[in-house]
Amino acid sequence: MVPDYVRPNLRSLGIAGFKIPQWEVRGEQVTPGSEYERVSIATYTTHDHKPIRALWEEAFEHPTATAEQSRFDLAKIAVFAGFDPRIDQIDFEKDFYPAIMEALFKCESWIAVVMITDLLARKYRFNVPGTKANLNWTRRMQRSIAQLRSNPKEQKRMRLIHELLARTGRV
Numbered sequence: 746m747v748p749d750y751v752r753p754n755l756r757s758l759g760i761a762g763f764k765i766p767q768w769e770v771r772g773e774q775v776t777p778g779s780e781y782e783r784v785s786i787a788t789y790t791t792h793d794h795k796p797i798r799a800l801w802e803e804a805f806e807h808p809t810a811t812a813e814q815s816r817f818d819l820a821k822i823a824v825f826a827g828f829d830p831r832i833d834q835i836d837f838e839k840d841f842y843p844a845i846m847e848a849l850f851k852c853e854s855w856i857a858v859v860m861i862t863d864l865l866a867r868k869y870r871f872n873v874p875g876t877k878a879n880l881n882w883t884r885r886m887q888r889s890i891a892q893l894r895s896n897p898k899e900q901k902r903m904r905l906i907h908e909l910l911a912r913t914g915r916v
Contacts, residue, residue, distance in 0.1 A: 761786050764854050767821040775824040778852025787854035789822060789845070790863055792871055797822070797845070799868035801837050842866060843905060850913035857915065861886065864906065865899065 747762075755762045764787040769776040781787060789797055795815070804815035820830035823841070826848035835841055849857045862869065869887075893899045910916045 756782070756784070759784060761855060763788065763791075764852070765789065765791075766825040766849070766852075767818045769825075770821065775821050778825065778848060778854070781853040783853055783855055785854040786856045786858055787849055787852045788858040788860070789849065790860045792860070795870060796860065796862035796866075796868055797842075798837070798863070798866045799870070801841070802868055805833055838866070843909070846906065847909045847913065850909050850915050865893070865902065 746768075752762055761784045762782075764778075764781045764785045766775065766778070766787065766789060769781070778787065795803070797819075800815040800819050803809050804812050804819055809815075816833075819832060822845055823832045824830050826841075826844040828835070828841075828844060832841060846859070849859065861867075862871075867887075888896070907916070
């Protein structure tokens with residue numbers, strides 16, 4: 746968690762702070778993106794988080810010991826995107842992914858950032874905090890840009906992202 750003094754100090758210096766929707770909670774309520782400070786950077790994940798697709802798989806497809814935490818985080822992301830928090834019956838690709846991307850792009854933050862793993866709906870990680878494993882920070886994208894560009898599924902995803910960026914005024 747971010748200490749209470751950090752945000753006011755960043756604000757006083759005109760420095761953008763992060764807004765991670767599943768952490769932006771007042772009381773029990775997820776803060777709507779329309780209430781984010783303009784001088785902020787919104788994102789669902791950083792290099793220290795599991796990608797959203799990994800959370801989904803862990804929560805609903807192949808439950809693990811941390812499945813409850815994944816469901817809890819996904820429920821908050823769902824509320825941020827305008828869904829009911831009970832999302833176990835919706836389709837990730839058809840319903841959840843487009844809605845959460847649109848919600849992020851619609852928020853008031855000056856910048857909306859999507860990790861490459863979330864942009865491409867991948868589940869692998871580049872970093873696992875608190876580990877010294879030889880695999881940490883060694884992971885690379887499994888496909889080249891040329892391979893991604895020629896893949897019909899990725900083309901469809903990028904068309905969706907472009908449409909959402911245009912619709913939300915971020916193009």
